[in-house]
Amino acid sequence: MDQELESIIEECRVAVEDPGYPGLQDWLSSNPDGLVLGHFQVYFPEELAHAAGMFPLKLMGADTSVQIREADAHIAAFVCSILRTSLEQAISGRIRNLAIYVTHPICDAARHLNGVWTRQFPDVNCQILYYPHNTRSAHGLPYLVDEYRRVAGIIEDVTGTTISDESLRASIEVFNENRRLLRDLYGIKRETPWLVSFVEAYLLTRSAGVMDRERHNDLLRRALPLIRARTGKSQDKIRIVFEGGFCEQPPLELLSVLQDVVYVVDDDLLIGLRWLVEDVPTAGDPLENLAEAYIESSSYSPVQRDPLKPKEKMLLARIRDSNADAAIVAAAKMCEPGLEEQVAYDDALREAGLPHLIMEFEEKTTNFEQARMEIETFVESMLFEFA
Amino acid sequence: MESQRVAIRPPLEHAGESRNESRRLIDAWWQELTRADEEERPVANAFVMGSMAEILHTFDLPISFPEIAALQTAVRGQQMDLLLAAEDEGYSPDICGYVKIDVGLHATGRQHPQGVYPKPAIVVATNMCNTYIKWAEIWERKYECPVFVLDLPGWRGTGFEYDRTSETFANDVRYVEGQLRELIELCEQVSGRPFDVDKLRIVMGHVNEMSELYQAILAQNKNRPAPFNALTEGINYMGIANMARGRPEGVEFMRTALAELEERVAKGVGAVADERWRLLLVGTACYSNFREFVGFFDQWNGVFVASEYMSYAGGGIDRGIRYDLDRPIESLAEQILLTTQPSMTGIFHSHEWQAEIAREYDIDGICYHGIKSCRTVSSGLPDAREWLMQHEDLPGLFVQSDLVDARLWAGAQLRNRIDAFFESLQSRRAQAGV
Numbered sequence: 001m002d003q004e005l006e007s008i009i010e011e012c013r014v015a016v017e018d019p020g021y022p023g024l025q026d027w028l029s030s031n032p033d034g035l036v037l038g039h040f041q042v043y044f045p046e047e048l049a050h051a052a053g054m055f056p057l058k059l060m061g062a063d064t065s066v067q068i069r070e071a072d073a074h075i076a077a078f079v080c081s082i083l084r085t086s087l088e089q090a091i092s093g094r095i096r097n098l099a100i101y102v103t104h105p106i107c108d109a110a111r112h113l114n115g116v117w118t119r120q121f122p123d124v125n126c127q128i129l130y131y132p133h134n135t136r137s138a139h140g141l142p143y144l145v146d147e148y149r150r151v152a153g154i155i156e157d158v159t160g161t162t163i164s165d166e167s168l169r170a171s172i173e174v175f176n177e178n179r180r181l182l183r184d185l186y187g188i189k190r191e192t193p194w195l196v197s198f199v200e201a202y203l204l205t206r207s208a209g210v211m212d213r214e215r216h217n218d219l220l221r222r223a224l225p226l227i228r229a230r231t232g233k234s235q236d237k238i239r240i241v242f243e244g245g246f247c248e249q250p251p252l253e254l255l256s257v258l259q260d261v262v263y264v265v266d267d268d269l270l271i272g273l274r275w276l277v278e279d280v281p282t283a284g285d286p287l288e289n290l291a292e293a294y295i296e297s298s299s300y301s302p303v304q305r306d307p308l309k310p311k312e313k314m315l316l317a318r319i320r321d322s323n324a325d326a327a328i329v330a331a332a333k334m335c336e337p338g339l340e341e342q343v344a345y346d347d348a349l350r351e352a353g354l355p356h357l358i359m360e361f362e363e364k365t366t367n368f369e370q371a372r373m374e375i376e377t378f379v380e381s382m383l384f385e386f387a
Numbered sequence: 388m389e390s391q392r393v394a395i396r397p398p399l400e401h402a403g404e405s406r407n408e409s410r411r412l413i414d415a416w417w418q419e420l421t422r423a424d425e426e427e428r429p430v431a432n433a434f435v436m437g438s439m440a441e442i443l444h445t446f447d448l449p450i451s452f453p454e455i456a457a458l459q460t461a462v463r464g465q466q467m468d469l470l471l472a473a474e475d476e477g478y479s480p481d482i483c484g485y486v487k488i489d490v491g492l493h494a495t496g497r498q499h500p501q502g503v504y505p506k507p508a509i510v511v512a513t514n515m516c517n518t519y520i521k522w523a524e525i526w527e528r529k530y531e532c533p534v535f536v537l538d539l540p541g542w543r544g545t546g547f548e549y550d551r552t553s554e555t556f557a558n559d560v561r562y563v564e565g566q567l568r569e570l571i572e573l574c575e576q577v578s579g580r581p582f583d584v585d586k587l588r589i590v591m592g593h594v595n596e597m598s599e600l601y602q603a604i605l606a607q608n609k610n611r612p613a614p615f616n617a618l619t620e621g622i623n624y625m626g627i628a629n630m631a632r633g634r635p636e637g638v639e640f641m642r643t644a645l646a647e648l649e650e651r652v653a654k655g656v657g658a659v660a661d662e663r664w665r666l667l668l669v670g671t672a673c674y675s676n677f678r679e680f681v682g683f684f685d686q687w688n689g690v691f692v693a694s695e696y697m698s699y700a701g702g703g704i705d706r707g708i709r710y711d712l713d714r715p716i717e718s719l720a721e722q723i724l725l726t727t728q729p730s731m732t733g734i735f736h737s738h739e740w741q742a743e744i745a746r747e748y749d750i751d752g753i754c755y756h757g758i759k760s761c762r763t764v765s766s767g768l769p770d771a772r773e774w775l776m777q778h779e780d781l782p783g784l785f786v787q788s789d790l791v792d793a794r795l796w797a798g799a800q801l802r803n804r805i806d807a808f809f810e811s812l813q814s815r816r817a818q819a820g821v
Contacts (some may be wrong), residue, residue: 002756046509067492073769073770073773073774074769074770075766075767075769075770076757076762076765076766076767076768076769076787076792077757077759077787078481078757078759078762078765078787079760079762079765079766083766104455105514105517105541106517107516107517107762108517108761108763108766109514109762109766111517111732111735111763111766112735112762112766112767112770113767114544114735114736115735115737115767115770115771116767116770118544118545118736119738119770119771119774120770124545125545125546126539126544126545127543127544127545128542128543128544130540130541130543132538132562133514133520133538134535134537134566137562137565137566137569138537138565138569139561139562139564139565139566139569140538141563142561142562143540143558143559146554146555147540147558147560148458150543150554150555150558151578154546167397255580258425263602284519302521303517305520305524305536309536318551331427331479333481334481334520336481336483336517336518336762337517337521339478339479339481339482340478340479340482340486340518340521340525340763342479343478343525344524344525346477347528358477360479371430372684382549
């Protein structure tokens with residue numbers, strides 16, 4: 001592998017795998033008094049924090065690298081793992097300079113996070129950003145604009161920095177570029193999946209949430225041409241879409257199993273980083289533009305109700321647009337929205353005659369043999385069918 | 388364990404009146420749903436947290452409450468086949484049991500033990516429970532019925548003040564009022580009837596009365612002994628508060644129940660014989676093994692004098708709904724926010740409410756019952772328990788099972804935990820020399 005590309009991917013791997021948030025530590029070494037805004041899955045308009053000079057840190061849980069020592073005592077059983085590992089990260093003191101913590105009413109379990117964090121971290125300003133669930137009401141967008149203004153006001157109060165239109169526009173430019181680069185990366189996955197492995201693409205994506213975004217843009221700007229310049233050849237692998245990674249993340253080892261067996265040509269992993277599917281305009285009121293983009297130029301997930309984006313039809317479109325042969329519809333253990341959506345996905349895929357595998361995962365899984373067997377059996381059954 | 392002491396109860400003039408009346412109302416409710424289905428009249432599916440009964444009754448749309456229907460199957464021990472029918476359709480064992488019972492009922496011919504389980508012609512789902520929205524989408528796919536998600540922004544976090552003068556409140560009211568007007572338009576289409584604002588005023592007037600009476604009922608348990616058990620009779624009051632919200636018979640029921648309780652208080656009759664322990668229930672009941680669960684506390688002469696369930700699942704009615712009938716839609720928007728928000732999204736920050744209730748009702752201990760079916764009420768319970776123990780010196784018991792899924796019931800273990808909790812309360816009382 002090209003040495004420069006290897007070093008970029010390694011930097012991303014360390015940023016993702018090291019639970020001590022090295023990307024944040026780097027930023028703090030240049031900004032020792034800098035403040036951090038931690039935000040839980042799925043989407044947060046990070047531009048608001050960035051424009052006030054904060055470090056927006058995406059809290060995505062953790063794999064076995066984080067040992068749960070205290071979080072289990074605060075969260076009931078029957079609840080997904082990501083809630084515990086994210087809390088453990090904070091309790092263990094790994095999130096330095098955390099000043100604001102934001103959650104969203106994405107699911108019934110995550111709605112408790114604000115209460116738990118408020119009780120556990122009285123010095124942190126814990127907020128809920130209430131996205132509109134009635135997205136298609138004529139009143140949904142004005143409401144969201146008000147809600148963004150409220151959150152922006154809290155950021156200003158905490159940081160003592162005014163978020164001007166100019167600073168917000170500048171931040172939107174940074175994040176527009178990041179999303180554009182990620183779209184390019186996904187374009188490579190779709191068109192030439194043999195040039196970038198599933199795990200590499202995932203590391204390049206996920207590191208965005210835990211790294212200074214200008215730094216991440218720089219890494220992607222350098223990495224993408226190097227990936228395109230690779231000379232690998234297509235292998236005889238099934239092309240699949242992986243669905244079910246919008247919140248809790250499958251462990252890297254599971255992604256590795258997948259890349260051994262199939263080409264994952266599209267997915268919803270960390271969809272929040274790619275939630276806005278077009279550049280946010282900077283002309284006009286930038287905050288209103290951000291809010292409008294959330295509703296009008298966005299992807300889909302089981303935790304957003306939008307009658308214009310029925311999830312099962314969106315999944316079929318994702319499969320079609322990526323020219324995939326099949327889908328793996330996964331859900332994190334104990335994830336109510338993910339598990340409920342699986343049934344609709346299953347029905348739609350059956351009706352469309354598309355082969356698919358239903359499975360569950362947990363971020364802290366350590367044994368992947370059964371998953372490998374399931375995936376290999378699924379693929380073999382397809383190969384027999386195609387033969 | 389303490390031996391059961393038998394108290395001699397004085398004769399009560401109103402004994403059993405509210406129980407009989409609630410049975411009559413529940414039967415009438417099922418007959419109404421059955422008739423509507425047979426006559427192919429539109430029925431609305433709604434949920435206990437934010438049912439919008441005020442608007443739906445204005446259009447004479449019978450309301451089917453799937454949560455209530457589900458728990459009724461569990462209380463009768465008829466839920467397991469329905470749960471399994473839903474799992475056969477691909478629904479996970481790890482999701483809400485209410486959803487699966489509903490799916491099972493629809494998959495097996497819509498025959499509920501108490502009547503016909505109707506198809507929805509319209510669904511109103513609030514965001515008070517995220518699963519409501521996913522659940523509504525199941526019907527949307529199956530019956531292609533319109534789904535209206537009424538979005539009620541909730542408590543926002545640190546430093547949040549939700550009063551009538553705040554900018555956020557004004558913004559939220561504008562949002563909710565706009566949605567209510569959209570819902571009214573949709574109901575006009577579904578029912579084929581024009582909106583009658585005077586009828587809305589009448590319905591809202593009934594809710595005002597009912598809310599006042601419901602609050603008076605809850606307050607009766609500040610007496611010692613407490614006249615009713617929030618886990619048994621309390622659920623009955625709450626059920627009627629939902630089923631008959633906005634209806635004159637609902638107001639009459641609350642009046643009957645209050646008279647019955649006032650008589651008990653006057654004559655010193657408690658919900659349990661020789662009340663020894665006053666408890667707060669946080670979480671829900673366990674309907675699959677309801678009597679057994681209640682019995683674990685009864686045998687220690689423990690009574691649930693208050694329950695968080697009676698608050699959030701009462702649709703905010705416990706917080707004192709006071710509609711201004713001169714400006715009904717605006718007032719509906721304001722009051723929904725002011726009452727549902729503390730009672731429902733307050734679940735996530737309920738430690739302060741629990742401390743307040745503990746003081747008002749002179750609580751000895753709190754039972755936190757976490758359930759697999761409902762992450763809305765369960766996820767943060769251990770943390771709240773710890774906070775109350777540390778900051779208010781309030782003993783808490785955390786146990787887990789389910790609302791409806793008998794496979795998650797471990798009676799012997801539960802009983803051990805509950806017995807140990809009472810023993811610790813006893814020892815605490817002995818140490819305090821009380």
